[in-house]
């Protein structure tokens with residue numbers, strides 16, 4: 001099989017209201033829109049959930065950002081400047 | 094007031110007078126409260142999937158929010174397809190399900206399913222109500238969310254104890270003062286003015302935004318030639334001189350050619366779906382793109398836009414109309430070219446002069462379109478018949494065409510027709526279905542009989558899953574696999590079992606009479622139309638190919654090898 005194109009890595013910071021299933025919603029959108037969570041940290045800050053994510057994927061990150069912004073529980077999504085690095089990944093075989 | 098009564102209060106506040114549901118254990122407190130309610134009509138469908146699809150049809154036909162109700166576990170899981178259908182087509186809907194009592198959640202209780210988790214991907218938003226006092230606020234928010242911006246289904250899962258608990262008063266509702274949007278239409282105008290061959294590409298977003306009138310005023314004032322998506326059919330009205338109809342996989346040669354040759358594409362209320370665009374690299378290759386929508390997430394998702402405008406479509410369209418009225422576009426050559434393409438490459442089904450000839454699906458739909466009144470509502474199912482309706486029926490308004498566009502849900506048509514009939518008891522509502530699709534929600538004949546709905550049903554019966562057969566013929570070397578339905582039940586007897594009048598036709602000379610009889614009949618009626626098994630939808634673009642690579646009947650392969658995927 002051909003190697004997949006290298007996946008870019010991004011850091012995203014997301015603030016959400018701590019409603020039921022807030023994290024599940026976030027993770028689901030990330031997965032469905034074609035990204036993989038490489039690292040995740042979550043913290044309760046006041047009335048919000050602060051989530052720092054490192055994501056990998058081949059699709060435009062802006063597309064994920066606008067989908068995350070549509071979630072009712074999301075207050076803000078910040079994309080740290082640009083793709084941090086390019087992660088080489090090859091499919092099995 | 095208990096939680097269940099609060100739900101009814103919310104219905105009253107939001108002018109919900111019709112809901113579609115099916116009772117069961119955990120939702121029983123709501124059904125108990127319904128006994129004393131004189132305002133809300135509860136429609137008992139015969140399957141929860143049909144409840145959701147009927148609520149969807151109600152919402153599409155009326156422009157209001159549809160409501161469906163079910164119990165926990167199997168009741169709620171049965172709703173899933175209908176809710177997903179509404180989600181994919183951005184239909185405003187509030188879904189209310191009972192859940193096992195709070196203390197039993199997570200214990201694998203009888204009829205416990207995690208609906209919040211299960212429905213995450215098919216809702217605009219969802220709630221599991223954890224505290225009784227949250228309920229009134231959640232209900233308010235849910236109705237607001239379902240219909241504002243880009244609409245969609247909002248699911249509220251409510252544990253039984255909360256339905257029974259005493260709940261404080263509903264929060265006071267303060268309408269947020271509308272802010273007048275100021276639209277800067279000058280950049281759009283500059284691009285339109287600079288273009289020689291501008292083309293309007295409109296979709297279902299027009300009616301979702303209730304922007305039909307504004308859209309029509311803009312098309313008339315601008316004179317822009319236009320193509321529409323499946324869900325946008327009717328946007329321009331049936332007599333619009335510059336409308337080229339549907340583009341895409343089963344679109345007309347005229348529409349696809351106009352897209353291929355335009356130099357500016359003005360996309361309004363459409364999301365550039367793959368069935369409409371075909372292979373993206375070959376789509377409108379020489380055009381700049383302006384994208385106008387209520388949902389910013391649609392911009393640059395599939396095709397980069399040169400200019401985007403997000404906001405209320407009516408406001409934006411009015412601003413654009415003002416501009417083109419002041420400074421008309423000089424595009425008469427392009428208009429003429431498009432009209433010529435439409436004359437030579439639009440959909441024109443010939444009537445068959447041989448009275449004994451078998452009925453031809455497209456010619457039947459063309460005849461139906463000629464005979465029915467302009468305000469007839471057609472609720473389609475999914476398959477070849479759906480595409481023939483899209484190609485050969487002239488819609489005067491997008492709310493007259495109920496079709497499952499995004500999800501393509503077989504079984505949508507009959508419950509959607511029921512919903513549309515409840516939305517307007519006086520209108521003529523016709524479900525055009527196939528023999529496969531009809532059987533997916535045929536139990537709803539019982540709902541039609543119970544409420545004496547004058548819904549008309551037309552089954553275009555080709556004794557097979559026609560759309561799948563067609564693709565097997567064209568793209569799988571004619572290797573038919575699991576598409577035969579030649580052991581269908583006798584549909585006339587079936588209708589009779591539900592006390593529904595039925596008629597069978599199979600010859601060309603019976604078409605007009607058959608349709609007229611159906612329309613004249615006072616109550617519900619089924620018209621069974623036998624059509625040829627081998628009929629195909631033409632033209633067709635192979636999935637993944639560019640829209641200019643259309644295959645039509647003249648290219649029907651003897652050996653289909655050429656088209657093996």
Ligand SMILES: Cc1ncc(C[n+]2csc(CCOP(=O)(O)OP(=O)(O)O)c2C)c(N)n1
Nearest residue numbers: 476477478501503527528529530558559560
């Ligand atoms: C619920 C569901 N299952 C399967 C499909 C796949 N599918 C699309 S069209 C089609 C055939 C439809 O047959 P019929 O209703 O008889 O219509 P026809 O194409 O013959 O006009 C099938 C199986 C679908 N769209 N929906």
